[in-house]
Amino acid sequence: xxxxxxxxxxxxxxxxxxxxxxxxxxxxxxxxxxxxxxxxxxxxxxxxxxxxxxxxxxxxxxxxxxxxxxxxxxxxxxxxxxxxxxxxxxxxxxxxxxxxxxxxxxxxxxxxxxxxxxxxxxxxxxxxxxxxxxxxxxxxxxxxx
Amino acid sequence: xxxxxxxxxxxxxxxxxxxxxxxxxxxxxxxxxxxxxxxxxxxxxxxxxxxxxxxxxxxxxxxxxxxxxxxxxxxxxxxxxxxxxxxxxxxxxxxxxxxxxxxxxxxxxxxxxxxxxxxxxxxxxxxxxxxxxxxxxxxxxxxxx
DNA sequence: GGCATAAAAGATATAAAACTCTTTTGTTAT
DNA sequence: ATAACAAAAGAGTTTTATATCTTTTATGCC
Ligand code: FES
Ligand code: FES
Numbered sequence: 001x002x003x004x005x006x007x008x009x010x011x012x013x014x015x016x017x018x019x020x021x022x023x024x025x026x027x028x029x030x031x032x033x034x035x036x037x038x039x040x041x042x043x044x045x046x047x048x049x050x051x052x053x054x055x056x057x058x059x060x061x062x063x064x065x066x067x068x069x070x071x072x073x074x075x076x077x078x079x080x081x082x083x084x085x086x087x088x089x090x091x092x093x094x095x096x097x098x099x100x101x102x103x104x105x106x107x108x109x110x111x112x113x114x115x116x117x118x119x120x121x122x123x124x125x126x127x128x129x130x131x132x133x134x135x136x137x138x139x140x141x142x143x144x145x
Numbered sequence: 146x147x148x149x150x151x152x153x154x155x156x157x158x159x160x161x162x163x164x165x166x167x168x169x170x171x172x173x174x175x176x177x178x179x180x181x182x183x184x185x186x187x188x189x190x191x192x193x194x195x196x197x198x199x200x201x202x203x204x205x206x207x208x209x210x211x212x213x214x215x216x217x218x219x220x221x222x223x224x225x226x227x228x229x230x231x232x233x234x235x236x237x238x239x240x241x242x243x244x245x246x247x248x249x250x251x252x253x254x255x256x257x258x259x260x261x262x263x264x265x266x267x268x269x270x271x272x273x274x275x276x277x278x279x280x281x282x283x284x285x286x287x288x289x290x
Numbered sequence: 291g292g293c294a295t296a297a298a299a300g301a302t303a304t305a306a307a308a309c310t311c312t313t314t315t316g317t318t319a320t
Numbered sequence: 321a322t323a324a325c326a327a328a329a330g331a332g333t334t335t336t337a338t339a340t341c342t343t344t345t346a347t348g349c350c
Contacts, residue, residue, distance in 0.1 A: 001231075002238040003148055003262075006308065009242030016241075016253060029326065038243075043309050049328060061327045062317025086146075093147040096161075097154030098183075099290055108161060108277035108286040112268050116261065117148075123257050132253035141253045144243055151338065174296070188339050194298060207347025208295045 003120070008085040011047050013037040013143045015081055018057060018067050019074060019129050020136040027059075027066030038144035047085070054084050074130030082124055091121040148265070153230040156192050158182040158288045160226055163202060163212050164219060164274050165281040172204075172211030183289035192230070199229050219275030227269055236266040 002009070017036045021028040030048065034041040048067060051057045056076070059067050082090065094101035095113035103110075135141045147154070162181045166173040175193065179186040193212055196202045201221070204212050227235065239246035240258035248255075280286045 001146075001150065002234055002242060003240060004242070005146070006242060009240075013241050013243070013252075031326095040309055042311070045327075046309090046329095052327090059327060060317075061315075061325080063319065063325050065317070065326045067327085089147055095148060095154075096158050096288070097147060097149070097151060098158075098288065105287050105290060106285075107158075107288065108280060109268075109272070110286070112272075116264055116268060119261055119264070123254075123261060127254070127257075135253060140251075141255070142243070142250050143241070143252065145245070145250060172296095176296095185339055187341070190297075191299095191339085197298085204297060205347075206295080206297045206345075208349070210296045210347070212297085 003090070004082065005086050007047055008082055010037065010039045010044055011051060011081050011085050012078060014039070014044060014048060015051070015057060015069075015129055016132055016136070017143055019069055020133050022068040023130075023133050027064065027068045029066040033067065036143060051081070051084065056081060056084060069129070074128065076129050077125045078127040078129060079121065079124035081129075091117065091124075149227065149235070150231050152192055153227055155182065155184045155189055156196060156226050156230050157223060158184070159189060159193060160196070160202060160214075160274055161277055161281070162288055164214055165278050167213040168275075168278050172209065172213045174211040178212065181288060196226070196229060201226060201229060214274070219273065221274050222270045223272040223274060224266065224269035226274075236262060236269075 004012075014033050014037055017033050018028055021032070021036070030041060030045050033039075033048075034044045037044075048057060048059070052059045052067075056073065057067050058070055058073075059065070079091070092101065094107055095109045095117070096107040098105075098107050101107075101110065101114070107113075132141060136143070149157075159178050159182055162178050163173055166177070166181070175186060175190050178184075178193075179189045182189075193202060193204070197204045197212075201218065202212050203215055203218075204210070224236070237246065239252055240254045240262070241252040243250075243252050246252075246255065246259070252258075277286060281288070
């Protein structure tokens with residue numbers, strides 16, 4: 001696996017996709033999202049259900065239903081999604097897996113690892129869900145392949 | 146999970162432990178290692194078997210047997226262990242999980258993620274297996290709790 | 291040789307993550 | 321009201337990661 005779980009990767013890509021597709025208003029259905037980010041449809045549905053319960057995305061059933069975001073969601077940091085799905089472990093845990101990362105009982109990598117871990121956190125925290133809409137529009141960045 | 150798999154975490158801690166314990170020569174048994182890094186004994190045995198097959202650690206059966214390292218191993222980069230256990234995915238894969246991380250078809254996080262990923266790689270590559278023996282001796286750093 | 295030691299190898303077991311399928315519930319439009 | 325639509329919920333299955341247990345093989349010592 002990479003740095004994040006597959007579930008988390010799908011979650012992030014899906015949210016970016018929803019942000020992009022519904023920027024002009026409207027909703028986007030699970031099939032289109034799954035297709036747009038190249039993920040298994042039913043599995044993604046589960047993930048989005050969860051994000052919906054946690055208030056990160058919104059959803060509507062029935063005709064013209066689908067997923068969308070409210071205004072405030074676009075300004076949320078990406079770290080909210082990571083924490084919702086994978087927990088805070090990645091931002092706080094020891095690189096060598098000892099029970100408790102601390103200054104008092106540090107592992108050999110502590111100093112250097114902490115710096116990198118904080119950078120990951122910082123990157124995810126300053127990145128907002130909505131900030132890539134333009135790039136996606138222009139095709140400068142992509143969410144699959 | 147953290148950045149690395151549990152298997153990989155155990156592997157790194159075990160190798161540091163072996164490096165430390167056998168610095169003066171001799172070998173160290175699986176029980177002592179498992180105890181010293183707080184890991185399940187039989188599971189760790191599997192991991193070390195694997196590292197042994199890959200030539201990262203050495204082992205000897207019978208009385209006074211156990212695990213040890215040859216000279217050159219102490220100078221190996223930690224990244225060798227990570228690659229042996231988790232593969233290169235963590236050093237090369239896309240942060241959002243798209244099939245292929247590339248400059249041509251980058252995901253929204255590509256630029257920033259790549260920088261961090263390279264730092265992880267660099268940290269693991271410049272860190273050698275033997276370089277923490279002194280700190281461990283002095284109790285400045287620890288491999289459990 | 292015979293015994294003790296200790297890792298290697300093999301076979302399972304358990305749990306968690308990843309993925310699939312079916313049914314239910316709520317919505318909209320006719 | 322009913323038919324079509326689309327997500328929610330529930331109940332699986334499959335795969336991968338993690339962990340345990342048992343048997344075999346190699347080594348050193350007497
Ligand atoms: S103790 Fe290992 S990273 Fe802090
Ligand atoms: S394409 Fe996502 S990190 Fe390079």
